[in-house]
Amino acid sequence: MNRKLRGVSVMTAAALTLAALSSTASASVKEYDKNPPFSMTLLKPTEMKIGGKKVKAYNPKNEINAFVNYELGMHCVGFEMSYCCVIPPYNSIQSQAVKSGTDGALPKLLTPDDKVKLYYYTKDNSYSEGNKMKYWSVAKDVDGNGRMDDPGDNVANYVWKHLFIYKDLEGTIPAGATAKDRLFVGKDIKVPIDSGPTGKHIAGGYLEYSGKDGSNVVFTNTLVPPVQNIPLVLTASHLWDALGLPLTAFNDSTRRGTIRSVTEKDFQPFQKSAVQVHDQNGRPIMDENGQIVEYFGTNPVDIPNCYACHSRQGKAAQMARDEGLTQSDKEYAYWKTYPDESEYMARLSEASINILSLHDAHHGTTFLKHYNDKASSNRLGQTGEVNCADCHGDNVSGNLEEPRPGATGYKTVKAKTLTEAIHSFHLSMVPMPDAAGRSQACQSCHPTHFQNPSMNDDTNPYRVADRYGEGRFSEGDVRTSGGGCYVRRDAHSNPDAKPPFFLNEYGKFQLNEVAHKDENGERVSKMRGLYCTNCHTKVAQKMQALDDLKTVQTLEGKSIRNKSLKDIVNAVTGGDMKKFVAIADPKTTGGNEVLKYYSEHESAVLVKNVAKDGLDLKPWNHPTGGAVPYAAASGGNDWWLAAAEPHCADCHIAPFVESEGGQYFPIDQNNKLSLFRYSKAHGDLACQTCHESTHGLYTTRYDGPNRTVDITTHEQALQYSPDGEYAGPVTCSACHTVNKKGVPVQLEGTAYADDYWASVTLAHFMRSGDQKLSVKELVEKYPYDKSTQIVKDGWN
Numbered sequence: 001m002n003r004k005l006r007g008v009s010v011m012t013a014a015a016l017t018l019a020a021l022s023s024t025a026s027a028s029v030k031e032y033d034k035n036p037p038f039s040m041t042l043l044k045p046t047e048m049k050i051g052g053k054k055v056k057a058y059n060p061k062n063e064i065n066a067f068v069n070y071e072l073g074m075h076c077v078g079f080e081m082s083y084c085c086v087i088p089p090y091n092s093i094q095s096q097a098v099k100s101g102t103d104g105a106l107p108k109l110l111t112p113d114d115k116v117k118l119y120y121y122t123k124d125n126s127y128s129e130g131n132k133m134k135y136w137s138v139a140k141d142v143d144g145n146g147r148m149d150d151p152g153d154n155v156a157n158y159v160w161k162h163l164f165i166y167k168d169l170e171g172t173i174p175a176g177a178t179a180k181d182r183l184f185v186g187k188d189i190k191v192p193i194d195s196g197p198t199g200k201h202i203a204g205g206y207l208e209y210s211g212k213d214g215s216n217v218v219f220t221n222t223l224v225p226p227v228q229n230i231p232l233v234l235t236a237s238h239l240w241d242a243l244g245l246p247l248t249a250f251n252d253s254t255r256r257g258t259i260r261s262v263t264e265k266d267f268q269p270f271q272k273s274a275v276q277v278h279d280q281n282g283r284p285i286m287d288e289n290g291q292i293v294e295y296f297g298t299n300p301v302d303i304p305n306c307y308a309c310h311s312r313q314g315k316a317a318q319m320a321r322d323e324g325l326t327q328s329d330k331e332y333a334y335w336k337t338y339p340d341e342s343e344y345m346a347r348l349s350e351a352s353i354n355i356l357s358l359h360d361a362h363h364g365t366t367f368l369k370h371y372n373d374k375a376s377s378n379r380l381g382q383t384g385e386v387n388c389a390d391c392h393g394d395n396v397s398g399n400l401e402e403p404r405p406g407a408t409g410y411k412t413v414k415a416k417t418l419t420e421a422i423h424s425f426h427l428s429m430v431p432m433p434d435a436a437g438r439s440q441a442c443q444s445c446h447p448t449h450f451q452n453p454s455m456n457d458d459t460n461p462y463r464v465a466d467r468y469g470e471g472r473f474s475e476g477d478v479r480t481s482g483g484g485c486y487v488r489r490d491a492h493s494n495p496d497a498k499p500p501f502f503l504n505e506y507g508k509f510q511l512n513e514v515a516h517k518d519e520n521g522e523r524v525s526k527m528r529g530l531y532c533t534n535c536h537t538k539v540a541q542k543m544q545a546l547d548d549l550k551t552v553q554t555l556e557g558k559s560i561r562n563k564s565l566k567d568i569v570n571a572v573t574g575g576d577m578k579k580f581v582a583i584a585d586p587k588t589t590g591g592n593e594v595l596k597y598y599s600e601h602e603s604a605v606l607v608k609n610v611a612k613d614g615l616d617l618k619p620w621n622h623p624t625g626g627a628v629p630y631a632a633a634s635g636g637n638d639w640w641l642a643a644a645e646p647h648c649a650d651c652h653i654a655p656f657v658e659s660e661g662g663q664y665f666p667i668d669q670n671n672k673l674s675l676f677r678y679s680k681a682h683g684d685l686a687c688q689t690c691h692e693s694t695h696g697l698y699t700t701r702y703d704g705p706n707r708t709v710d711i712t713t714h715e716q717a718l719q720y721s722p723d724g725e726y727a728g729p730v731t732c733s734a735c736h737t738v739n740k741k742g743v744p745v746q747l748e749g750t751a752y753a754d755d756y757w758a759s760v761t762l763a764h765f766m767r768s769g770d771q772k773l774s775v776k777e778l779v780e781k782y783p784y785d786k787s788t789q790i791v792k793d794g795w796n
Contacts (some may be wrong), residue, residue, distance in 0.1 A: 028792040032500070036742035036756040038726035043733060048104055050748045057737050057745050058722075060100035063287060064110075065720060065734055066118065066275045068095050068297025069688045071236075071677040073695020074269075074485030075301045076447050079133045079248050080259065080345075081155045082379065083352035084367075084386040086418070087396060088159040089128070089135065090196065091247035091301050093120045093273045095207060095240045096689045098735050104745050106771075107735040109238065109683055112209050115280040118240045121204030122299060123272040124251040128202055129193050131259045132248040136193045140384040141408040142186060148384055155385050156246075157186035160197045161406060162399050163218040163232075165189075169198060171217030171231050179228075185218070196244030207240035207275070214664065216243050220398045221405075222633040226615055232398050233664045236677065238684040240275075247271060247301045249449065260341045264456040267449040270712035273299040298696055298713045300485060302447025307344070309469035310351035315430065316469075320354050325361060328354035330373040356386060366410060384409040392418035393635015402635025417631075419639045420598045427588065427595040432471045434478040435519040437587030439594050440464055440471035442532040448484040450709050455483070462488065462709075477519035479528045482709050486532055489710045491697040493529035500757060502794035505565040506543075506584075507651030510534055511796065514585050533594055535646040538583040542572045543650055544643055545604055547672045548621050553655035553765050557671065561649050561657075603629035604643035606666060620669055633666075642668035642675045648687075649673055653794035655764040658687070682766030690730040692716070699728045732763065746775055751784035761787040 043058035070092055077089050095118055097110040110116050129136050139148040140158040147153065164182040166173045174181070183189055185197050195201045198216060200208075208215060216234040221227075235241040249267045277285045277293040284292040309316040311332065320328060332350035335341045356367040370381025380386070389399045390407035392415045403412035415421060432440040444465035449456050458466050462482035465471050473481050482488035491497050503511060514534055515527045543561055550557035560571045573579040586593035607617045608625030618625055630638035638644040642661055649657035659679040661668025668674040676694055679687045692698050692713060700713040708714065717727035720734040722742070736744040743752060743759040752759045765782040773781065 028789075029795045030792070032757060032791055032795055034741065034755040034757060036731070037498070037728065038721070038731065038742070039723040040733065040738070040740075040742065041723045043722050043738075046103060046737070048737070048745060050104070050745060055739060055745060055748055057104075057739055058733065059102045059737050060733060060735055061722070062100060062720070062734070063102075064097060064099050064277055064285070064293050066095055066097045066277055066293065066295040067689040067720075067730070068093065068273055068275050068295055068716075069693045070094065070273070070297070070299045071688065071693065073300065073490070073693050074447055075247075076304050076485070077301065078303055079128075079135075079250075080348060080352075081133075081135050081138050081385055082377075083349070084356065084388065085155060085159055086304070086388050086422075087394075088156075089133070089246035089248070089301075090244040090397075091271075091299055092196075092235075092244060093122070093207065093242045093275070093297075093299060094235075094686075094688070095120070095275045095297070096238065096686060097240070097275075097277055098685075100735050101737055104737050106746070107683070109685070110277075111211075111238075112280075116285070117278045117280060117282065118207040119204065119276040119278050119282075119284075120207050120242050121274055122202065122245075122247060123274055123296065124253050125247065125271055126203040126252055127194050128246045128248050131255055131257060131261075132250045133246065134259060135246060136191075138385050139378055140387075144406055144408050146408075148378070148382070152186070152190050155387075156191045156193075158385070158408075159186070159387055159389070159397070160191065161186035162397075162401065162404055163197070163220055165218055169216050169218070171219075171233075173229065182219075194246060196242070196246060198243045200242040200245060202245045202247060205242065206278075207242050208235075210235045210237055210239045210241060212237050214239075216241065218398065220400050222400050223402065223635060224615075224633055227617075227633060230400065230666065232667070236664070236680075236686065238680065239686060247299060249301050249303070257340055260335070260338055260345050263342045263344045264449065265453040267302065267453070267456055268451065269300055269302040269447060269449045270451050270710045271299040271301060272296040272712055295719055296712075297716055298692065298710070300447075300693075300696060300710075302449050302485065305445050305448050305465070305469070306355065307347045307351040308444070308465060308467060309430070310354040311347035312350070312468065314351075314468045316358065317350070317354055320358055320361075323358075323361060325354075325357045327357045327368055327371060327373065331379075334373055356380075369410075380409075382409065386410070388418060391415040392421050393637070394418040395634060395636030395638075395640045400634040400636060414635075417635060417637045417639060420601065420637070423598045424595060427592065427598065430469075431588030431592060431595070432465075432474075433588045434471070434473045435475050436477060436521070437589035438478050438531050438533060438585075439588040440473055440478045440481075441588075443478055443481055443484055443487050444469060444471060446484055446486075450483050451711050452706060452708075455707075477528060479531055484709070486695050488701050489713075490695050490701075491699050492535070493531070494699055494701040495527045495529060496701065497527065497529075497699060500791060500795040502653050502656045502761075502790070503651055503796060504561060504649075504653045504794065505563070506539070506561070506568055507653070507794075508796065509565055509584065510651055513581075533586050533597070534584070535650070536597065537586060537646075538593075538597060539568075539572055539580070540646045540650045541602075541604070541644055543568075544647065544672060546571060549660065549671050549673070552657055552660040552673060553767060555649070555654045555657070562654060601637070601639075601644070603631035604638045606630045606633055606638075606643075606669075619671075621671055630666075641666070642673065645675060647673050648676060653790060655761065655790070656794070659767070680768055682763050683771045684768050692729075698730075702727065732759065747779075750775065750779050752779065752787070755784070755788060757791045758784060758787040761790050 040058045099108040101107040136156045138155040140155045141148045142157045163185045214233040214237045249269045274296040328350045331353040335346040390404045393402035464481035548558040555562045569580045605620045605627045608622040610616045610625035658673040661672045661674040662670035702714040720730045722733045742756045
């Protein structure tokens with residue numbers, strides 16, 4: 001069968017299957033195994049008297065746990081900023097520390113009030129600038145005086161100068177303060193070498209505690225002149241954090257020579273960031289074995305794969321030559337004159353010039369106006385480095401204005417949102433479908449390096465694209481490739497993941513019609529998993545738009561997430577099953593719904609304006625007033641904010657959903673779900689504390705230390721494992737005394753005590769404050785029968 005006919009048959013089969021699924025509700029399981037998916041061989045046996053009877057129990061293996069993560073699943077960033085910067089370096093180390101509850105005592109989330117401090121560092125990665133990164137050494141006119149040799153005139157200061165504070169990082173605005181009192185990051189507050197924008201150094205130091213309201217609050221301005229001083233809470237509540245470190249994917253011990261000698265074999269994208277627990281005087285706290293209490297977490301960082309298409313025989317490089325653009329060839333030739341210049345670094349420089357030359361030719365910019373192909377430094381001359389966010393709004397870096405005020409070196413214009421500009425152009429030019437029509441471009445462009453250095457070349461059969469950007473799975477399934485921030489890594493793409501998945505009806509559709517089908521639409525017993533485009537969809541955005549919630553963990557209020565598949569299809573596409581399938585599992589073939597996800601994006605409602613003249617802003621769900629979309633206020637539209645991002649609640653049954661938004665407005669909103677990385681559950685534990693970071697969620701794929709793309713996250717999970725083998729989400733036994741079912745002993749005497757999965761459901765029902773309830777009050781608020789029914793309904 002040819003690909004075109006096969007695509008039609010797959011679509012028809014999917015539509016028929018969807019029609020069948022929509023006609024009858026998915027049956028829930030009648031019974032399930034109430035035992036935990038692990039043993040307790042590493043826990044400490046104990047015996048307790050509870051309610052007048054002796055209970056065999058197990059104490060946690062660790063007296064104190066420090067859970068470590070980075071708030072995103074992968075930071076996609078360059079390390080050679082001489083030419084341009086898409087996204088600045090920015091990797092945080094976040095942690096929560098818990099004193100375990102032994103012999104039935106409750107665990108304690110540790111804060112500075114407990115006379116402790118958390119010390120951070122990244123193993124074998126204590127510096128960046130030099131032979132790992134060019135950032136502070138790249139000149140750029142920060143203060144706008146036409147020179148690039150003043151103190152602080154560098155890219156590291158330049159990229160952040162739209163952010164400001166008035167007094168501190170707590171968001172304080174002193175009485176009577178005006179715009180003249182603003183202290184701008186990079187201008188008034190210089191960014192020290194090897195440090196993040198808040199001054200935290202990559203080599204190590206103490207984490208800051210964010211408290212109940214969050215911290216690291218900076219301000220930015222909007223596209224609406226009267227609406228200024230927008231607070232951005234960069235660190236969520238109840239976290240310890242070192243914000244925005246300029247981490248690279250290179251280890252100290254293996255990085256030799258100058259930066260010119262970097263090869264793809266040098267990349268170690270899944271870095272280990274460690275946290276030690278110290279007392280208030282800075283002395284390390286020791287465990288019962290005399291070892292420092294220390295844990296590590298995955299800190300992922302890698303570089304976009306632009307060089308593949310934009311240099312040598314890549315498609316973009318060839319296109320430039322066809323148009324008579326030769327600057328990139330000159331760039332490659334220049335760097336090849338250095339004896340220590342690697343092929344990779346020569347091509348990386350070539351690619352940068354190729355991108356800028358094509359941008360000049362197609363968009364009327366003049367980035368290469370002063371390009372000098374013989375200069376030993378500052379090869380763009382007085383133009384300086386090109387910062388993409390100067391014209392393209394970007395919420396990731398907090399740049400809401402478009403163009404960015406104070407840009408230097410070139411004329412700025414109002415341009416498309418950064419993510420729309422990049423994704424729309426590339427998906428229209430190089431859609432790169434696999435045999436099913438899913439775009440290989442996601443996996444090809446985003447970071448693609450493996451933890452095993454020997455796998456970072458074309459001899460690796462799992463590498464999705466070759467060295468010139470040609471997709472290698474055009475006749476296969478891109479989900480069987482590997483490398484990078486997602487595919488063959490995360491729980492959602494792990495074929496060895498096992499139920500329960502706690503799915504709603506849409507989640508069951510994704511499991512049955514996507515994860516369990518191959519590139520030909522045929523059902524397979526071993527899961528292929530989900531792809532990037534199955535979460536980043538119009539369906540997800542529509543679900544968020546339709547939410548008006550009163551209680552998030554039960555989805556009480558208005559929502560389609562807890563409805564039948566037929567109801568969801570009716571709400572999203574007016575009952576058009578074929579259209580629903582096309583946007584739930586978008587392809588680059590046919591109508592190219594992957595491209596349309598960006599090019600046809602509808603901005604969410606930010607607020608309502610009830611004033612006839614001027615501004616009188618009310619919440620988005622105010623009954624009157626004109627809708628003001630995110631696009632009216634932010635050059636970044638609503639991308640990377642809660643309104644436009646995927647949510648756990650898209651596929652997972654309540655209460656396995658995020659927190660309610662509003663605490664971090666405008667990043668999230670009242671009566672809607674917040675982002676996963678800002679969400680908390682029982683005992684104010686962050687979702688990422690137990691599940692790890694987005695795109696790297698436990699259980700990560702593991703097929704041996706020599707083949708796995710990400711060994712670090714697997715090893716991280718084992719630090720908290722009750723048996724040394726289970727590597728799923730952190731269990732109750734990590735912090736609680738548990739019974740033989742792995743259930744906290746506090747629940748003895750209730751129906752929950754003999755049901756591990758129902759107790760997991762209860763833990764997800766519990767939100768901030770619920771830990772203060774008595775057990776009797778808790779089980780009355782969240783009855784066992786309700787929890788066990790949820791397990792049955794959401795098992796597969």
